[in-house]
Structures are given as structure tokens and as C-alpha cells.
Amino acid sequence: MEKANIDWANIGFGYIPTDKRYVSNFKDGKWDDGALISDDKVVISECAGVLQYAQTCFEGLKAYTTEDGHIVCFRPDLNADRMVDSCKRLEMPVFPKERFIEAVHETVAANERFVPPYGSGATLYIRPYMFGSSPVIGVKPASEYQFRMFTTPVGPYFKGGAKPITIRVSDFDRAAPHGTGHIKAGLNYAMSLYAIVDAHNNGFDENMYLDAATRTKVEETGGANFLFVTKDGKVVTPKSNSILPSITRRSLMYVAKEYLGLEAEERDVYFDEVKDFAECGLCGTAAVISPVGKINDHGKEICFPAGMEEMGPITKKLYETLTGIQMGRIEAPEGWIHVIK
Secondary structure (H helix, E strand, O other), rough: OOOOOOHHHHHOOOOOOOOEEEEEEEEEEEEOOOEEOOOOOOOOOOEHHHHHHOOOEOEEEEEEEEEOOOEEEOOOOHHHHHHHHHHHHHHHHHHOOOHHHHHHHHHHHHHHHOOOOOOOOEEEEEEEEEEEEEEOOOOOOOOOOOEEEEEEEEOOOOOOOOEEEEEEOOOOOOOOOOOOOOOOHHHHHHHHHHHHHHHOOOOEEEEEEEEOOOOOOEOEEOEEEEEEEOOOEEEEEEOOOOOOHHHHHHHHHHHHHHHHOOOEEEEEHHHHHHHOEEEEEEEEEEOOOEEEEEEEEEEEEEEOOOOOOOOOOOHHHHHHHHHHOOOOOOOOOOOOEEEEO
16 A cells, blocks of 8 residues: 655654544443544534543554564553553443454554554554543533544654653652552543643653652653663662553563563662662653653752763663564564554
């Protein structure tokens, strides 16, 4: 199939409409058959549950063109599982896992001409989401829902390579210990917008959130999990019931142990020990790993030995190995790669 007329090397990380999107509606206690449609507009009541009480959740994953020309997705089953958890926590009907994976397959296949070519640095971003669509004026769950999935080609998150960023310790709390920090609810991201804009206005790239209960332990940023590397080469990531279980982070921890032979540990990470780490990175779907060069703690700087010029050596190995798996240059663990075509 002939590709869309897009300058793949120069597209940004933004929304470009594609040909088809998937839609399924929940009504009278069941999901309909779902369909691919061309219309990119969503029409709902002014009193829809999503508009009144933010009853919505979403996911994010990517499709790639591999070195041998296949179009693939990376671990969509885990996105399906995480959306199940989000729906249960928000009193929304679960969209079945097998149907979620089928919808990913169908939607990517229907937008094949928008999947960037191998070597361009670009990918096809896939956004599944669900929201309460029926009118709700009392505080209660909606009775009807819509599950949708669209795609958009995006450029590399970092043009010209991933340069280490500077982040700050935030005075704001991202999530309460028994709240919704562990699910991908839209409201979590709305809560983080003020803090990230404030960080940018003060010259920082991101926020480091500490745990809300004691403010002694590292949690995550507004949209990514932390990875640290100790001076003796161990990979460490924070453990908490109020952070989102990143699929990228879980994959990187497996890569660290099984591909690179490193020790890898998920545990409480106290802020007091951050100064002793050799490397730091933020991991998520968009960038895979964003290296962190320094952390500002209310005027006091923690500078990592890896510096501000390039990724630390172990962070770089993790990044190159995982992206090699995604792009088909390195053999993947069983079940990690879903082949679309």
C-alpha cells in the first residue's frame, strides 16, 4: 500500500487524523459489535457522564514497521489488562481483552498507509479510550459508554537524540495512597496539568512526585515511571500502589535481567538515596526512556555522574535493547510482538 504523503522525518508529536477509527457502544448491559468508521467527531449529550464527572480512562501504545517490513504492535495484551483495571476502578464496563486486541489489529490495519516506514524514527501512536456517554446529573456512574480507538503518526519524541533533562521535586501531590494513581484515568492527568505548566514556567522539564503520605519516597512524574541505576550497575525502580504500572518500565526491567544480565529490583526508593545513584531515567510509551541529568530540590541540585550531554551507559543499553526488540532487530520474548501484517 502506498504511504500517506507525509514528511516522516519532520513530523512532530501531535495529532494527525487518519482514515479510520474503531467505535463500540455499551447499552442495556452489553457492548455492540463495534465498527471502523471514518468520522472523527464524537457527538454526546451536554450532560454526558464524562463531561460532568470525568468518567473516562485511556491507554497508549504504538505500531512500528520492523526492519524486515512487518507492521507490529508491542505488548497490546498488557494495555488491555491495564484498561480492565482502570474500568473496574471507575465503575465502567470492562471492554473484553480479546476484543481490545482485535480492535488494535483492525484499526492499525485500516490505517496502514499512516504507519511510518522503518528507519524514519516515526511510529503510529494508538489511543484507545472509554467514556461515560449517557446523561448523568446525580453523582453516579453513567449507564451507557463508548469505547473508541484512533491512530495518529508521530515523530520521534526527541529529535536529534535524547539529551538529559532537568526535573524538580514538586510540592504538589500526584495521587493519594488509596486513590487512582495506579490506573490510567483522565482525571489523574488533569490533576497534573497545573504542576507541569508551573514546572515549565520555572525552567524545568518535568516534576518528580513524592509519596503523598510521607513525602519521603519517589513515586513518578506526571506521565512516566522512574528508573535508577546504582553505582554498581543495579537497575532500581520505585514500588508503590499509587503509581501507574508502566508497560515500558516492566519491559525494561525484564530486559535488564534477561538480556543484559543486570540485577533489577522494584522497591521503595527513598528520596534521600537519589543523590547516590549513577543514572536516572523516565520511562513510558512516548520516549521509551528520557535520561535525567539533574534534579532540583528547592534550589539544591542533585547531578548524576552520567551528566547532561548524553544517556548514561546502562540507560543507553536498556534503550537500545528495548527499541531493538520493538523494531525487529533483536529477537523478542514470546508474546511481546503482535504482528499486524
